[in-house]
Amino acid sequence: MNKIFVPRSFSVTGMLFALIITCCTKLSLAQDYKKVDSLLKKLASTTNDTARVWAMHDVAINYLYTNNDSSAWFAQQAMALSKKIHYERGEIRSMNDIGNVLANTGSYSSAIEIFLSALEKSEKLKDETMKATSLGNLAEVYSEQGEFRQAIRYTNGSLTIDLANHDTLYTIIDYLNLANYYVKINMPDSALPYATQAYQLALKVNAIEQMPGIQMNLGNIHSALGDDDIALPYFRKSIGNALSVGNYTILSRSYYSMARLFSRASRPDSSFYYDRKSYEIATKAFDRKNMLEAATVLASFFEKTNNDSTLKYLKITIALKDSLFNQEKTKQVQSLTINEQLRQQEIASAKKTAAEDRHQNIQYALIGIGIISFIILFLLLSRRLITNTKVIEFFGVLALLIVFEFLNLFLHPYLERLTNHSTLVMLLALVCVASLLIPAHHTLEKWATKKLVEKNRAIRLAAAKKTIQKLDTKLNNS
Secondary structure (H helix, E strand, C coil): CCCCCCCCCCCHHHHHHHHHHHHHHHHHCCHHHHHHHHHHHHHHHCCCHHHHHHHHHHHHHHHCCCCHHHHHHHHHHHHHHHHHCCCHHHHHHHHHHHHHHHHHCCCHHHHHHHHHHHHHHHHHHCCHHHHHHHHHHHHHHHHHCCCHHHHHHHHHHHHHHHHHCCCHHHHHHHHHHHHHHHHHCCCHHHHHHHHHHHHHHHHHHCCCCCHHHHHHHHHHHHHHCCCHHHHHHHHHHHHHHHHHHCCHHHHHHHHHHHHHHHHHCCCHHHHHHHHHHHHHHHHHCCCHHHHHHHHHHHHHHHCCCCHHHHHHHHHHHHHHHHHHHHHHHHHHHHHHHHHHHHHHHHHHHHHHHHHHHHHHHHHHHHHHHHHHHHHHHHHHHHCCCCCCHHHHHHHHHHHHHHHHHHHHHHHHHHHHHHHCCCHHHHHHHHHHHHHHHHHHHHHHHHHHHHHHHHHHHHHHHHHHHHHHHHHHHHHHHC
């Protein structure tokens, strides 16, 4: 492993860097709240339903790592609204948001289940963007369970779509995730090309939100390759950019990675400083996992020199382990709550669908009764009123239109499912229906003309003859 040439105490550059990040940390922790507040104001002023779905999605995503309950609530509201307005794309996006909350609270099996459902819906809708989103989220939840090969497979699927769609931002995220997964399976050589491509793209489009994670990833990769002198500048850049965008998780992890790097370089003072910074930021960001990692190292650091500090950090680690254990119980409760809320929404949606189906069936029945009544009325009136072929033609065309529209209404939902919402195929199917109705219409029209008109004329002629005969009889008698 290459050594880093730094003195035992901080260099002047290192001191300036430490001073800058110390001054900036407190200010940066307030940035996220301002962003959420801005998004909430935008949501309050949005009246269009579709736009409200996406505004709620933005709020849900920004609450994801700070307030799971709020994130879940806004995601569920977006889901309910999407179902109400029959906005399938919004439903898929909301399912992904809910899945993210489930994954974040440790309910991985439930998260995978909802991501797979979202993936299936996006494939049926032929929405490649939502498909890539679902694949990417599936990859992340598999990686959280240590199944990195599966995560790589799903991310490659997402990457293929994002490259085809020329979606630079999500391509960057795909590259970054692939690099991270290869690092986790101890394949830094395979990780480096993906991290480098992510970095080049991020620089090209100025993707400042993704930059801290990319730079931390590059630092970890070069450190794993033994190039600590290359890794250190990446960690410092990651810290500076994480401060500017308010990404506290990356900030704490970058501090921790720098501490490990200085520890390997036998620089305990520097290692201690960055471990403590990692712990402080993780504490302010309520990131218990990073707190536990940093506190464990700090307890070990004081073990030989300061019993009081060792005891302090040991107590902290014990409390954090207990907290994380209790948090797991809380996560299970949250998961059950979210699942129950989703179940209730599904029940309500099923009831609404059933009510709509009943209403539609009643309408079909009324239309059918109307058509039958029209035919009966037509036949009754034909005995007295209809003696003109043009009247027959008019009523025939009217009946044809009514029957065609009725069949169109009745068959339309089935045709949509059978043709997978293909407008061209549906049009061809309706043309086939019309081609069967037109000959039937002509046959019935001829029958009506021949039978009804001629019969009515014959009846009237017979009635006229009887009238004439009666007149003749009266005349003869007189």
